[in-house]
Amino acid sequence: MRDLRFQLPPLNSLVAFEAAARHLSFTKAGQELRVSREAVSRQIRLLEDHLGAKLFLRLYRALELTREGEEFYLSVRQSLRGVARAAEGIRGAKATKRIAITATVAIASYWLTPRLPRFRDGNPQVELRVNVSDEPLRSMKQTYDVGLRYGDRPEQWPGVAARKLFEVDSFPLCTPAYLAARAPITCPADFLDHTLLNLDGAPHSGEDWSWWLEQAGLPPSPRLRLLGFDNYSNVIQAALDSQGIAIGFGGIVDALLRDGALLRPLDLAFSKGGAVYLTLPQGERSRPEVAAFVDWVTREAAGMAGPEKNPSRGDGS
Numbered sequence: 001m002r003d004l005r006f007q008l009p010p011l012n013s014l015v016a017f018e019a020a021a022r023h024l025s026f027t028k029a030g031q032e033l034r035v036s037r038e039a040v041s042r043q044i045r046l047l048e049d050h051l052g053a054k055l056f057l058r059l060y061r062a063l064e065l066t067r068e069g070e071e072f073y074l075s076v077r078q079s080l081r082g083v084a085r086a087a088e089g090i091r092g093a094k095a096t097k098r099i100a101i102t103a104t105v106a107i108a109s110y111w112l113t114p115r116l117p118r119f120r121d122g123n124p125q126v127e128l129r130v131n132v133s134d135e136p137l138r139s140m141k142q143t144y145d146v147g148l149r150y151g152d153r154p155e156q157w158p159g160v161a162a163r164k165l166f167e168v169d170s171f172p173l174c175t176p177a178y179l180a181a182r183a184p185i186t187c188p189a190d191f192l193d194h195t196l197l198n199l200d201g202a203p204h205s206g207e208d209w210s211w212w213l214e215q216a217g218l219p220p221s222p223r224l225r226l227l228g229f230d231n232y233s234n235v236i237q238a239a240l241d242s243q244g245i246a247i248g249f250g251g252i253v254d255a256l257l258r259d260g261a262l263l264r265p266l267d268l269a270f271s272k273g274g275a276v277y278l279t280l281p282q283g284e285r286s287r288p289e290v291a292a293f294v295d296w297v298t299r300e301a302a303g304m305a306g307p308e309k310n311p312s313r314g315d316g317s
Helices: 002-007 011-023 026-033 037-053 068-090 107-124 176-181 188-193 200-206 209-215 232-240 254-258 290-304
Strands: 056-059 063-064 098-101 126-134 146-151 160-167 170-173 195-199 223-229 245-249 274-279
Touching: 011 026, 011 037, 011 068, 026 037, 026 245, 098 107, 098 274, 098 290, 107 126, 107 146, 107 232, 107 254, 107 290, 126 290, 146 160, 146 290, 160 290, 188 209, 195 232, 223 232, 232 245, 274 290
Parallel strands: 098 126, 098 146, 195 223, 195 245
Antiparallel strands: 056 063, 146 274, 160 274, 170 245
């Protein structure tokens, strides 16, 4: 054990490195650890001296991980979280079984939350804590046991085990009342005469109304009448209030289509190849309650019906 003690870097330097690599900022790491920026920088220099390698590229007002830093970060993050989980398991051996879940706004609001009573009925002893956020997994400050995220490939979450649950396409949707009171929609160009409820923000710009209309063959138009929100729950609520037409995500909003709250005014959908993924920090499934939740989520996704069609328009389109 003496050899191991001399081989390992100082623990404080590893903690400082994990925070700095996650934030790509010594200042933010210091704020999280409640020490000064200079203290974090000293710990990083100590670690780099111990390893004999540079872990960060110190750019003007920015940090980047070197190749060695990227590889070391994945190992340190996994190892420190493993130690933290083991310690928490010992401390909470007799406590309530708890699962920390993180899910995006759309997935949490319209896919996960309506299904949770089924899991809780079969697992009344498990306490669920759901963090609803579109924040990238890498930058999350709090630890989690199970994640539900939208993406186009599992490799976009390095150091995380990712499993595809179901594919997602995008299509317009609105209330029957909205459609009945306004100009008919028989082709994509007709959307230019309607209020379009848009999910704003850089993370969503690749699949917003501009993208969808471009996929439908329409050139950029100054005629777009957009009402934008940075939260998908607000977009759907505005659609339910008959304020306009939103973009629905297949597999996520299916329940709203099945119960007739919303319909598809035009049976046309596009996809960028994205899907909903279940993500797990390495080792999380070893806890029985986490394994039970993962199995339940997987069964729920496997039991979903096919893509919703549009029976509500009544005009044969």
